Amino acid sequence: MPRDNKTPLIQKIAKQAYITFKGLKSSSNGDNKLVADKQDELISLVTAVRAADLKIAPRKSKPGSGAAGLQSPPVTYMHICETEVFSMGVFLLRTGASIPLHDHPDMNGMLKVLYGKVSVRCFDKLEDNLTVKTVPPHFDPPLAPLQTASLWRSILRSVAEYSENSGPCLLTPLRDNLHQIDAVEGPAAFLDILAPPYNPDDGRDCHYYKVLQTVAERETHGKSSEEQQGEEKEKEEETWLLEIPQPEDFWCGGEPYPGPAVSI
DSSP states (O other): OOOOOSSOHHHHHHHHHHHHHHHHHTGGGSOHHHHHHHHHHHHHHHHHOOGGGGTOOOOOOOOOOHHHHHHSOSEEEEEEEEOSSOEEEEEEEOTTOEEEEEOOTTOEEEEEEEESEEEEEEEEESSSSOOTTOOOOOBSSOOOGGGGGGEEEEEEEEEEEEETTSOOEEEOSSSSOEEEEEEOSSOEEEEEEEESOOBGGGTBOOOEEEEEOBHHHHHGGGSOHHHHHHHHHOOOEEEEEEEEOOOTTOOEEEOOOOSOOOOO
């Protein structure tokens, strides 16, 4: 198949994302195989994208220190485009920066690293809410009584590192929907596609979470390294999450997108 060099890759990605996620929205009445084929095509395009395609150069930034470091956001966002079907942009993480554990209610997503390396920890909630039958364990430190209403039983699905040579990290409404993203060994940037976009008016607000440690887990920290390594291999482990306000040490700034213009 001849390569179309006239159309920028990011434009092809935007067009395919619109087709894919518009089809996904109506897939209950349509052809699921057709939707899967469209998604495979989008994954193929996203896998091929590099920082140079968006005219973004890797940065040799250092962790901020002093007053200047406090004023600079740890993460910035370049807006590329947004429709009612999907949004697309680039997140840039400074050295040592993290995007805290957060969710994507009823949303699909793709994350593709453009430069650097990120570690992504993916979680899912196991149930909608705590029931009367669910007795939470004792936590260390203990929770205040009011905090139990913000408690979620969950599962740690995976912990993986992604670089520019990796395929995209995917999330769906039911799988890997909560994640934390940490820059590894320097600054990093990734293309981010969410479908549909965040919209609090439609029930798609972003919520932040903290992983809690139980008393039982604290007591097992004295295990031998061999035992711990065996447990680490079993990635899908139950855990408890506490919904929290946006962490004070995290905020996201904005900066202009320098790449090819995108139209839908």
